[in-house]
Amino acid sequence: MGMHMKRKERAASVYSIRLRWHIIISYCLAAVISLALIAGIIYFEYRSSVNERATARLVSVVMEHKGTIENFLFELANTMRMVTLLEDFDNLRQQDVLEQVYAVLEKEYDFAFEDLGVLDLDGNHLAYVGPYDLMDRNYIQAEWFQDVLEKEMVISNVFLGFRQAPHFIIAVKQTNGQDTWILRATVNAVKFASLVEYVRFGRTGFAYIVSHDGYYQTRSRDGYRVMDHVAPDHLDLEFFEGVNFWELKQDQRNFFRAKTWIKDNDWLLVVEQDVDDIYGELYLLRQNALIFFALGGILLLVLTLMTMKLLLRKVKLIDAEKELLDEQLIQSHKLASIGQLSAGIAHEINNPLAIIGEESGWMQDILKRENMQGIPEHDELTDSLREINQQAGRCRKITHKLLSFSRKMDATIREVDMNQLMDEVAALREREAGLSSIKFIRDYDQDLPMIHTDSSQVRQVLFNLINNAMDAINKNGEISLSTKKNKDKSITVTISDTGMGIPQENLTRIFDPFFTTKEPGKGTGLGLSICHGIIEKLGGTIFVASKVGEGTTFTIRLPLEPSVTVADD
Amino acid sequence: MQDNTDPRILLVDDEERFRTTLAKRLKGKNFEVADLGSGNEALDYIKDNQVDVVVLDIKMPGMDGIETLGEVKKLVPGIEVVLLTGHGTVETAVEGMRDGAYDYLMKPCEIDELVEKINGAFAVKKERDLRLKQAEDRSRLDKLEKAVRF
Numbered sequence: 063m064g065m066h067m068k069r070k071e072r073a074a075s076v077y078s079i080r081l082r083w084h085i086i087i088s089y090c091l092a093a094v095i096s097l098a099l100i101a102g103i104i105y106f107e108y109r110s111s112v113n114e115r116a117t118a119r120l121v122s123v124v125m126e127h128k129g130t131i132e133n134f135l136f137e138l139a140n141t142m143r144m145v146t147l148l149e150d151f152d153n154l155r156q157q158d159v160l161e162q163v164y165a166v167l168e169k170e171y172d173f174a175f176e177d178l179g180v181l182d183l184d185g186n187h188l189a190y191v192g193p194y195d196l197m198d199r200n201y202i203q204a205e206w207f208q209d210v211l212e213k214e215m216v217i218s219n220v221f222l223g224f225r226q227a228p229h230f231i232i233a234v235k236q237t238n239g240q241d242t243w244i245l246r247a248t249v250n251a252v253k254f255a256s257l258v259e260y261v262r263f264g265r266t267g268f269a270y271i272v273s274h275d276g277y278y279q280t281r282s283r284d285g286y287r288v289m290d291h292v293a294p295d296h297l298d299l300e301f302f303e304g305v306n307f308w309e310l311k312q313d314q315r316n317f318f319r320a321k322t323w324i325k326d327n328d329w330l331l332v333v334e335q336d337v338d339d340i341y342g343e344l345y346l347l348r349q350n351a352l353i354f355f356a357l358g359g360i361l362l363l364v365l366t367l368m369t370m371k372l373l374l375r376k377v378k379l380i381d382a383e384k385e386l387l388d389e390q391l392i393q394s395h396k397l398a399s400i401g402q403l404s405a406g407i408a409h410e411i412n413n414p415l416a417i418i419g420e421e422s423g424w425m426q427d428i429l430k431r432e433n434m435q436g437i438p439e440h441d442e443l444t445d446s447l448r449e450i451n452q453q454a455g456r457c458r459k460i461t462h463k464l465l466s467f468s469r470k471m472d473a474t475i476r477e478v479d480m481n482q483l484m485d486e487v488a489a490l491r492e493r494e495a496g497l498s499s500i501k502f503i504r505d506y507d508q509d510l511p512m513i514h515t516d517s518s519q520v521r522q523v524l525f526n527l528i529n530n531a532m533d534a535i536n537k538n539g540e541i542s543l544s545t546k547k548n549k550d551k552s553i554t555v556t557i558s559d560t561g562m563g564i565p566q567e568n569l570t571r572i573f574d575p576f577f578t579t580k581e582p583g584k585g586t587g588l589g590l591s592i593c594h595g596i597i598e599k600l601g602g603t604i605f606v607a608s609k610v611g612e613g614t615t616f617t618i619r620l621p622l623e624p625s626v627t628v629a630d631d
Numbered sequence: 632m633q634d635n636t637d638p639r640i641l642l643v644d645d646e647e648r649f650r651t652t653l654a655k656r657l658k659g660k661n662f663e664v665a666d667l668g669s670g671n672e673a674l675d676y677i678k679d680n681q682v683d684v685v686v687l688d689i690k691m692p693g694m695d696g697i698e699t700l701g702e703v704k705k706l707v708p709g710i711e712v713v714l715l716t717g718h719g720t721v722e723t724a725v726e727g728m729r730d731g732a733y734d735y736l737m738k739p740c741e742i743d744e745l746v747e748k749i750n751g752a753f754a755v756k757k758e759r760d761l762r763l764k765q766a767e768d769r770s771r772l773d774k775l776e777k778a779v780r781f
C-alpha cells in the first residue's frame with residue numbers, strides 16, 4: 063500500500079501543480095489577450111472618431127468665423143461706401159451733416175465706429191467727428207492712406223496709433239464729378255476682437271487673428287497682446303488655400319490648430335484647441351476601460367480558478383476511479399492466476415497426501431493390534447504416527463480450501479433478504495461474542511430490496527468476516543453490521559470492528575491467498591481470498607479500510623441481480 | 632441375505648498404493664474388501680461377485696467414476712456407491728448423487744468418515760434388500776393363497 067499511495071499522491075500533486083499552472087496561464091493569457099484586443103480596438107476606434115470630430119469642429123469653427131469676421135468687416139466697409147454714394151461730397155464735408163451721419167452709424171453699429179472723417183487727397187481733414195481732436199492731422203504718410211488711393215477701399219491692420227488703443231481704419235475713396243475724396247472711420251478693435259476672442263469651445267478652444275506680416279490682430283491665448291509680433295517659429299504665415307489643420311506641440315503644449323486666410327489673404331484666422339481637451343472624454347473612457355479591464359481580468363481569473371478547481375476535482379475523481387478499477391482488475395487477475403496455480407498444486411499434492419494419510423493410518427492400525435503392544439518404543443511410534451496423521455490432516459484442510467477457492471462456483475441464485483441473512487450469521491457467533499464482551503450493533507436499511515444471489519456463499523463470506531472481526535477485537539469491542547440500498551441497483555453491506563486494525567503494508571495483500579498474519583498453523587490465509595473470489599463471482603466488490611488501533615471495515619457491494627459471470631459455470 | 636455378514640466393499644481407485652492400503656485398513660475394520668484400479672475391472676468384478684458398497688474414485692483415466700457409477704447402477708441397481716472426489720469434482724460428485732450415488736467424500740479423507748459413509752450406505756442397502764425380501768415373500772404367499780382357493 064505504501065508505494066501505491068505514494069504513486070497516487072505524486073499523480074495528484076502533478077495535477078495540482080503542472081496542470082493547474084498550465085490551465086491558469088493559458089486561460090489568463092487567452093482572456094487577457096482578447097480583453098486587451100477588444101479594449102485596444104475600441105480605444106483606437108474611439109480615438110480616431112474623436113479625432114475626426116475634433117477636426118471637423120475646428121474646421122467648422124474656422125469657416126464659421128471667417129464668415130462672421132468677413133461679413134462684419136464687409137458690412138462696415140459697405141456701409142461707408144453707401145454713405146459716400148448717398149451723401150454728396152459737399153454735404154459730407156459739412157460738420158453738421160457728418161455729425162448726423164456719425165450719429166446714425168454709431169447707433170446702428172453699437173459704437174463700433176469711434177470716429178468719422180472726410181479727407182482730401184492730400185490727407186487733410188475736411189471734416190471730423192469723434193472724441194479726439196484730429197482735425198489738423200495729416201494722413202498722407204499712413205499706410206492705409208496710400209492703399210486707399212490705389213484700391214478705392216481699404217481695411218487696415220489693427221494698430222495702436224497715437225491713442226494707444228487697438229483700432230483699425232476703414233477708408234473709402236469716392237469721386238463725385240471732379241471731386242475725389244476719402245471717407246475714413248476708426249473701428250474699435252476691442253469690439254471687433256470680441257467677435258474673435260469670445261469664440262470659445264471646449265475648455266481650451268480659442269481663436270485669434272494674425273496679420274500677414276505677423277502681428278496679432280486680436281489677443282493671443284498665451285498672453286500676447288494686439289500688435290505684438292508672433293514669436294518666431296510659432297506660426298507659419300505662408301499663404302495657402304482653404305483650411306489648414308494639424309496637430310502640433312509648442313511650449314510643452316499639445317494642441318490642434320486650424321487656420322485660414324481671411325480678408326483677402328490679409329489676416330490669418332487661427333483656431334486652437336488642446337489635445338487634452340479634445341481627448342478629455344477619451345481619457346476618461348480610457349480610465350474607465352482600464353478599470354473595466356482590471357475588473358474583467360480579476361473576474362476571469364476567479365472564474366478560471368474556480369473552473370480549474372472543479373476540473374481538477376473531476377480529473378482527480380476520474381483518476382481515483384480508474385486507479386480503483388485498475389487495482390480491482392490487477393487484484394482479480396492476481397487472484398485468478400494464484401488460484402489456478404494453487405489449485406493445480408493442491409490437486410497434485412492431494413493423491414500423495416491421501417497415500418501418506420492411509421499409510422500412517424495403516425501403521426497406526428497395526429500398532430493397535432494386541433501382538434504389537436509389547437514392542438519397544440511402541441508409544442513413541444504411536445505418537446509419531448499420530449503426528450504424521452495430524453499434519454497430513456492439516457495439509458488436507460489446506461488443499462480442500464484451496465480447491466474450494468479455485469473451483470468453479472455452483473451458484474444457486476435465489477432471492478435473498480440480506481438483513482435476515484446477516485442476522486442469521488451474526489446469531490451463530492453472537493452468544494460466544496457476548497462472552498468476550500463483544501457487542502453486535504445492527505444498522506439495517508429497513509427498505510433494503512431483496513437481491514438475487516447465492517445465499518450459502520454469501521453466508522460463508524459474512525461468517526468469515528464476522529469471525530475475523532471477532533479475532534481482531536479479541537475482547538471488549540463492537541462489531542457493526544449495516545446494510546444500505548445504493549442508487550445503482552446494488553446494495554452495500556459493511557462489517558466494522560473496533561479491533562486492532564490492519565497495518566497499511568498488509569492492506570493490499572489481505573485478499574491474497576496464503577497471506578496471513580496469524581501464527582503458523584492457526585490460519586491458512588485463504589479465508590479472505592475465498593471471500594473475495596465469491597463476491598467477485600457474484601458480480602460484487604469487496605473493499606477493506608483500516609486504521610491501526612481503531613479498527614477495520616469491510617465493505618461489500620452486491621448487485622440486485624447477479625452479473626453474467628455467475629451463469630458461466 | 633444374512634444379517635450378520637460383514638459388508639462387502641469394492642474399492643476402485645487408479646492410485647494403487649492408496650487403494651491397497653485403504654483396503655487393508657478397511658479389512659481391519661471388519662469389511663470384506665476387494666480393490667481394483669479401473670472402472671472396467673470393477674464392472675467385470677460385480678458381474679461375478681456379490682458387492683454391497685462400491686467406493687469409487689471419480690477422477691480416473693479411461694472410464695471415470697461417474698460413467699462407472701452409471702454402468703454399476705445399470706448392472707446391479709441394488710449396489711450403493713460412495714464417491715471419492717478430488718480437484719474440481721465436487722459439482723460432479725453432487726451430480727453423481729443425482730444419478731444414484733449414496734454420498735461423496737473429498738480426498739484425502741479421514742478413515743472414520745469413510746467408514747461412517749460406508750456403514751450408512753450399507754444400512755440403506757440392507758434395509759432395501761430386507762424390504763425386497765419381504766415383498767418377495769409376500770408375493771410368494773399371495774400366489775400360494777390363490778393356488779389354495781382355486
Ligand SMILES: [Mg+2]
Pocket residue numbers: 644645646688689690691
Ligand atoms: Mg484418481
